[in-house]
Amino acid sequence: MLRTTLIILAIFVALFVGFVIYDLKTAKRRRETYRTKSSITAYLMLLPAVILAFLFILLPILYSLGYAFTDYYLLKPNDINFIWFDNFKNFFEELKTKGTLYNAIKNTLTFVVGVVPLQIGLGLLLSLFVNRPGIGSKIFKVCFFAPVVISLSVTSFLWLQILAAGENGLLNSLLGVFGFPPHDWLRDPKTAMPCIIVLSAWQGCGYQMLIFLSGLSNIRKELYEAASLDGANIWRKFWLVTWPGLRSTFVYIIITVFIGACRILTQPMLMTGYQDHTVTLSYYMYQQGYTFRWVGQSSAVALIMTIFIGGITLIQRRIFREKK
C-alpha cells in the first residue's frame, strides 16, 4: 500500500514538473513572466492544501478505481491480488439471481423516481406560493424551510417515532382514531420505501424552494406586466414568463437532487437497518466495504455508480442545454 502510494505520488510530481517545464518554456510566447521568488512563495502556500487534497481526495478516488479490480479484504492489506473483472462478474451474477444487489438497485431507482419529481415539484409550488410581498408569506417561508434545518439523521430518528409500529407511533395512533388497525410501516415492503420518499421530500423541499425563489427574483417584473397587457391568464404567464426564466435554476436543481437521491444512505441505515426491502446502492456499498470488509467488491459497485450517475448527469445537461 505504501509502495503504491509512493508510485502514485511520483507520477503526480512528474506530471506537475512536466507542466511547470512546459509553462516555463512557453512563457515567452504567452507573454507571461514568472518571478522565482513569488513562484516559490506560491508553492509553499499551496503545500498544505495540496498534501491534504492528495491524501484525502485524490488518493481515495484512485484507490477506489484500483480496488475495483482486486480482491482486497480490509484486514489483509498486504495480500491484494488483481482479479480483474471478477468483481463485475459477481455484480451481474447477483443481479441475475435477484440477490441483495438487485434489491439495492431496485430500491434506489424507486427512491430516485419517487423523490426527484416530488421534491422538485413541491419546492417549485412552495416557491411560487411564497413569492409575494407581505409578512404572511415570509412566515410561511420560514415554516416550509424549518425541516431543512433538522439534519438528516435527526429527521430519520424523528420519523422513526412517527412511523413506529404498534399503537405508540404518531401515525398509527392518529389512524387508530378513525378505526384503522396499527400498521408496521417500515417493516412492510410495500410501505417502507414510500414512507422514506415522503419524509425525504418533506426534509429537502424547503431547500429547493429557496433556490427556486432566488431564480424567481431574477425574472424581470416588466415581463409579467407585458404578459398581462396581452391578456395572458395565470397559466400562460407561468409557461411564457416564469418557466423560461427558471430554466437554468431548474437544471441546477434537477442535477443536484438527482445526484443526492442516488446517494441515499442515511434514511434506510438509521430507520430499518440492512433489510432487503430498503437496502440502497450506497448502503450496499458501505455494508460490503465496512461491515463485511470486501473493499474490492464495494469499490466495483462504487465505480459502476460513478459511471451511471456521471452518464445520466451528462445526458440531463445535454437535454436541457439543447432546448435553450
Next chain:
Amino acid sequence: MDKKAIQQLPNFRPNKTPVKKTVKEVVYHVVGIVLSLIFLFPIIYMLATSTKSESSYAAGLGSLSMFLPDFANVGTMFENYKSVLVNYDIWKYALNSFLYAAIVIVLNVIVNGLAGYVMAKLRFPGKRLLSFMIIFLIVVPVETSIIPLYSIVKIMLGLKQQMTVIGVILPATISIFNIFLFTQFFEGIPKEYEEAARIDGSNTLGVFAKVIMPLSKPIIATVAVFCFIGVWNDYLWPSMILPSADDGSWPLLPIQTALMDIQKQEGITTGEIMSSLIITSIPIFVIYVAAQKYIVQGFGTAGLKM
C-alpha cells in the same frame, strides 16, 4: 397613454374590486397556515413529546394533546432534557462536536484560503494544471470513496485510540469547493489594496494576513458556517473511525454519532429521545437564524457549482 386609452385596449381588464381582493388575501393566508401546519406537525410533535413522561405520552395518544406540551405537569416539563444531558452524557458529546467544528473551521479557512489566494492572485508555472484539477474534482460526481478513505486513514494512523480524533478532523479540513469559493472572492478584490501593502514592505504572506483576510469576512463567514453545519451533521465518518466509549473515560464521539447509540439504550423513553433530538438540532437552528445572510450567499454561490 391616458386612462381612457388604456381602457379601450382590446385586452383591458379592470382592476379587481377591493372585496374580491380581501377574499383572495384571506384564502391565501388560510391555505398558507394549513400548509405550514402540515410541514411543521412532525416538529411540533417532537417539541411537545420532549416535555412528557412516558405515562403522560401514552395518555395523550390519539388526541390533540399529542401536539401540545405537558401543561398538566409544568414542573417536570424539562425532566427529559435534564435526564439526557446528565444520564446519557449528551453535553460531553455536544462539547466534542463544538471542539471538532472549531478546529475544522480554523484549519479549513487557513488551508483553503491560502490555496484560493494563490490561485486568484499569484502567477507561477504549473497553475493551469491545478486549476484544471480543481474544476475537474468539482464537476465530476465521484461516488463515495469513503471506504478507500477509511483504509487509508486506518493504515496511516494505525487507529490508535488517541490518534483517531485526527482521523476525524483532517479529512474535513480540505474542501475543493471552498478553494473555488475563495478564489472567486479574492479575484474580486482590487489589486490596489495589495500594492499599497507591498509598498509598505509586506511580503506575500503578510499581504494575505493583513490585507486580504480582513477584507474577506463575508466569504470566511460563509465557509465557516457551512463547515460547522457539515461537521455537526456528520455521523457516518466518525462512527467508522472513533471507538465508542464504554470504559467510563471521556467519550470521543460527536453528538450525531452518539445519537445512534443513545437510541438503542434500554429503557429510554420517547420523551427522552425527542429531547436528545432537539438538543442536537438547537445549534444548527441558532446558526441558521444568526448567519442567515451568509447562508443565503452560500446558496447563491452554490449555483456556481455548475
